Amino acid sequence: MISPETAAHLESGCSLIVGTVGPDGEPHATRSWGLRVLPDEPSRVRVLLDASDAPILEDLARSGAIAVTGTDVPTLRSVQLKGRAISFEPATDADEDRALQFCDQLITAINATDGTPRHLIERLVPRRYIACVIAVDTLFDQTPGPRAGAPLPAQVQ
């Protein structure tokens, strides 16, 4: 369901932002620090979240609804996926490696594009991660402009 092109975009060092919602309908915004499309299940992704972000983890545990938008730093080309969290677990060593690589790519891109010093951006990076597997239902083009929010062509089936 997630095309190779979209997977490549989401797995690059793009900026990942996350929206969740609690059972009472209150949304929460946060960031993700790495995403991987599961190789054997292309409609599922594994995202890395700040393990200390209690409201987000609480939302996911109770309602599971989640949206993730990945934005390419230089071009702002953006894709949003929406789905449901189906499992959590502490980040593995592989997750930690992926987060390290992701952060390096993201920080390098921001530094190169916007000139922000690396050590400032690094202040956002959490110390501990939790891995969350999401069953993806829908994908949208979220690039700024009049078409933002349109379903991706691959979704029109």
Add this chain to the structure above:
Amino acid sequence: MTAGYDPETAPRLGDLANCFEGVVPAVIATASADGTPNVTYLSRVRMVDDERIAVSNQFFSKTSRNLAENPRASVLLVDPTTYDQFRLTIVYERTERRGPLFEQLRSDVDAIAALTGMENVFKLRAADVYRVLHIEAIPLETRTSPAPGDVERRARGAATVQLAELSARLSRCPDLDTLVSTALDGLADLLGYEHSMLLLLDETGKRLYTLASRGYDAEGVGSEVVVGEGLTGMVAARGAAMRLGSLRQMGKYSRAVRRTFEEHGHVGPGHEVPVPGLAGADSQVAVPAMVLGQLVGVLVVESTEPVAFDETDEALLTVVAGIIASAVEIDFAQERAEAAEPSTTSTARPPVTGNDARLVRFFPVDGSVFVDTDYLIKGVAGRILWSLLRQYTNDGRDEFTNKEVRLDPTLELPEFRDNLESRLILLKRRLDERGAPVRIEKSGRGRFRLVVSAPLRLEVSSPPEP
């Protein structure tokens, strides 16, 4: 409400002023009635008061539709000077489509659109106002602490005293040329604005031309901006100051939006609007120079640092621009008064001769003047130069009065307001900047001298056939 939230110690909206400069894009999460979240970046967020923020709404987006069903939202803000991050819980309150708040956000959006020439396509539809229920400082388990002075602001501790000193220096200037240089030098020396430029409104009221600049690789004297285009042009059109602290981010956003419009055929392929300015500028303040309710020009300062300027800068520069505008008007009034007095004729001198004559070509179609193959100047200033050079080569004249230039019918200067003095300053500066074989020296009030350093050969050219 988040566990552990203490309203006594929680950050206040007023503490987050830097977050609203747009350097780090804000994030908003909303949810539909059925509990499906949506998360996206915001193009512009502003603080309304101690309890409210306003968000620009350009498109009827999913965020808007969600808020119609569920008024609660969550916003992530980052302070660009420290990268401290805050999560705001907000609730939609109202939408404004007119009034000061709408105009403020419209100005922001117009500035973004102007960067890629989309003023007529990319427009603010509404300003959505939200009440902030609480603010959570997201703990940073940091590897490093922010170094002090990551984003340095100029020390302007005694700004009032420095402004007074600049005002005193300007009041001692004997002519407009000196005043313009003193103003830009004073802005740098006294107030720390290293990159500044002064543009004046031309005779038609449709363009601004750069009279002087400081702190740029190329001085750019004579470069033009159309009123209404780009930040400087918008300031001229509105007669109101504008301040941007995240030009790189805004440019990136503007290009992304433009690409989307182009891909879907809403606008034709375009390019960024070329404007005179600092390479890599991230912050810019432009203030109108006005007197008696009339626009005289625009004063611009720039910095490569993000969020380099605040309201204090706007205020300081507005005062300086007002002084410059008054001086331009006084100079103009004096010129008009002296134009009524009889002029004296100058003595003819033989032109500089020699074998290595420099070719000066004039294109009547736009008044442009080239020396050999190098472009020198165009428009009114170009026509003035050509008229002076003709008199120099034909009659051997090198002394002129402003009055006789003003009365020269070949220049077609407007009767009401000809900006002659500022055009002569522009011409003088441009000749100096380009190292031209001819210079202009002031020889008295309302008088100047043409100083020619090489033999000249004049030629009138026509543009090539299309």
